[in-house]
Amino acid sequence: MSAITAAHISKSFGEVRALQDVSLSVEHGELFGLIGPDGAGKSTLFRILTTLLLADEGEASVAGHPVVKEYKKIRRKVGYMPGKFSLYQDLSVQENLTFFATIFGTTIEANYELIQDIYVQIEPFKTRLAGKLSGGMKQKLALCCALIHKPEVLFLDEPTTGVDAVSRKEFWEMLQRLKEKGIAILVSTPYMDEAELCDRIALIQHGKILQTDSPARLRTSYTHPLYAVKAADTYRLLKGLREAIYTRSVLPFGGFLHLSTRDIMDPEQIKNDLDRKGFSNIEIKKIEATVEDVFLELSETDELKTATR
Numbered sequence: 671m672s673a674i675t676a677a678h679i680s681k682s683f684g685e686v687r688a689l690q691d692v693s694l695s696v697e698h699g700e701l702f703g704l705i706g707p708d709g710a711g712k713s714t715l716f717r718i719l720t721t722l723l724l725a726d727e728g729e730a731s732v733a734g735h736p737v738v739k740e741y742k743k744i745r746r747k748v749g750y751m752p753g754k755f756s757l758y759q760d761l762s763v764q765e766n767l768t769f770f771a772t773i774f775g776t777t778i779e780a781n782y783e784l785i786q787d788i789y790v791q792i793e794p795f796k797t798r799l800a801g802k803l804s805g806g807m808k809q810k811l812a813l814c815c816a817l818i819h820k821p822e823v824l825f826l827d828e829p830t831t832g833v834d835a836v837s838r839k840e841f842w843e844m845l846q847r848l849k850e851k852g853i854a855i856l857v858s859t860p861y862m863d864e865a866e867l868c869d870r871i872a873l874i875q876h877g878k879i880l881q882t883d884s885p886a887r888l889r890t891s892y893t894h895p896l897y898a899v900k901a902a903d904t905y906r907l908l909k910g911l912r913e914a915i916y917t918r919s920v921l922p923f924g925g926f927l928h929l930s931t932r933d934i935m936d937p938e939q940i941k942n943d944l945d946r947k948g949f950s951n952i953e954i955k956k957i958e959a960t961v962e963d964v965f966l967e968l969s970e971t972d973e974l975k976t977a978t979r
Contacts, residue, residue, distance in 0.1 A: 673697060679730060689711045700854055704857070710878070711877035720748060730888060732748060767814060824894070869884065870883060889958065898954070
């Protein structure tokens with residue numbers, strides 16, 4: 671049995687449809703990413719799966735228990751780390767850990783092997799108030815508290831938002847080690863680069879799952895020719911490429927534009943066209959699609975389908 675199963679989950683708040691027919695499954699020992707921007711429905715799904723919110727339609731189970739009928743059993747078997755730091759800021763690091771261990775009828779020592787890698791990093795600050803910790807240390811403390819009772823399933827709702835790059839990297843390294851212990855991990859994030867660190871991902875937008883697969887298979891599903899293009903005047907370049915007859919789509923990606931064309935082209939052909947239009951300092955190269963390219967392509971297709979209904 672899968673560690674997490676959601677089947678045709680829908681949820682509305684008034685006229686806003688937060689989730690629309692969402693289905694997914696997460697296996698034991700799997701690191702599964704729910705990838706999408708703010709407002710896509712990630713937190714709503716998390717709250718349903720962690721028994722904090724009732725779905726309007728559909729069914730779900732976590733750790734072998736249905737989320738409605740056996741919610742008390744689920745709460746003993748899951749760890750939940752919300753996006754906003756929610757521990758007791760006027761308690762010390764050690765007091766927070768002891769408090770959460772006591773709630774679950776255990777001790778820090780009983781499950782120390784599970785949190786050891788994280789605990790050794792926060793132990794030097796164990797007498798410091800949680801509210802006085804840095805963002806990275808708050809993150810590690812919250813993860814320790816979520817793991818203190820040795821859960822079967824771990825829910826992490828945008829855990830790296832607002833955290834520095836080094837702490838983000840360390841956090842994902844911790845998750846890789848945790849999944850090796852057989853824990854099922856469902857993590858949500860708006861960061862497309864973090865999607866590459868998951869075993870499988872579900873791309874979500876406007877409450878709908880656009881596609882679910884491994885990051886590698888999602889990238890190879892993008893079959894259109896793709897090029898990274900750069901020139902002196904980015905705004906004019908964007909406008910010029912959107913007007914070009916060979917263009918399927920063009921979108922900003924950092925300092926470059928990602929240009930998808932209708933047919934395979936030699937980069938020199940595109941460069942010559944831009945030369946004729948008066949662009950300077952042109953850089954162009956053929957590239958492989960990223961998860962973000964796939965997400966934007968699927969989002970655009972979904973919006974077109976919705977608009978034509």
